[in-house]
Amino acid sequence: SSGINAEYGDQDGCQVVHNRATLLICLVISLFGETLAPFVVLSPIFQSQVPAKECSEVANCTEETLCTWEWETNKHRTIVTEFNLQCNEFYRALASAVFFLPGMAVGLLLAGFLSDRLGRRVTNVSLMLISAVFSLALSFSNTFHMYLSFQALLGVTLGGTMVTRVVWMLEFVQDNSRAYASAISAQFYCMGTALVPLADYLLQDWRYLHYIIAGYALIGGLVL
Numbered sequence: 001s002s003g004i005n006a007e008y009g010d011q012d013g014c015q016v017v018h019n020r021a022t023l024l025i026c027l028v029i030s031l032f033g034e035t036l037a038p039f040v041v042l043s044p045i046f047q048s049q050v051p052a053k054e055c056s057e058v059a060n061c062t063e064e065t066l067c068t069w070e071w072e073t074n075k076h077r078t079i080v081t082e083f084n085l086q087c088n089e090f091y092r093a094l095a096s097a098v099f100f101l102p103g104m105a106v107g108l109l110l111a112g113f114l115s116d117r118l119g120r121r122v123t124n125v126s127l128m129l130i131s132a133v134f135s136l137a138l139s140f141s142n143t144f145h146m147y148l149s150f151q152a153l154l155g156v157t158l159g160g161t162m163v164t165r166v167v168w169m170l171e172f173v174q175d176n177s178r179a180y181a182s183a184i185s186a187q188f189y190c191m192g193t194a195l196v197p198l199a200d201y202l203l204q205d206w207r208y209l210h211y212i213i214a215g216y217a218l219i220g221g222l223v224l
Contacts, residue, residue: 022172032220033165034188040158042196047206048093077205083144100155107159120168131157132217139210
């Protein structure tokens with residue numbers, strides 16, 4: 001009887017250790033994956049906003065005319081001021097906010113095939129490290145077309161990590177606990193969503209946002 005109890009006690013102890021290890025793995029994957037995703041998704045919206053400006057032609061200055069805006073660059077630095085997207089060219093800044101979506105669609109399609117061949121962990125970690133390179137390169141963009149190109153490439157890595165990260169995480173979890181694991185993971189996405197406007201408010205520079213994305217993706221790729 002004591003031997004049977006000891007055997008079941010060891011099994012219960014192993015189960016507790018396994019559950020705690022699984023929870024830790026899910027938390028780490030969510031911390032570096034789900035928290036980072038909103039920065040890539042939402043940062044273009046903040047990067048394309050129009051900061052404080054003054055019109056050099058006060059008599060006839062609207063957003064539809066070919067007037068010249070003088071930026072108060074000491075206030076806020078966005079791609080609108082960086083690439084001088086004023087008046088009739090402002091639509092480019094608005095379009096850039098969703099330019100990563102086509103790249104994201106490509107990443108969603110490719111990542112499934114890559115993860116089946118290379119494994120989910122290798123695919124996810126590789127894409128995170130590549131996204132760090134793309135984000136850093138994007139921060140050094142000196143033309144608007146270069147910015148759009150790296151924005152699309154960053155979308156490819158985002159789509160790839162999103163489709164592989166969740167499946168990779170749920171592989172560690174038992175069937176009856178996957179709903180809880182998904183709920184926990186979603187909380188980290190919400191946390192990242194809340195941090196994006198705070199980071200933009202404190203940094204006041206679109207390049208610094210991409211420094212954060214590059215650094216966080218690099219750390220996440222090395223840790224995972």
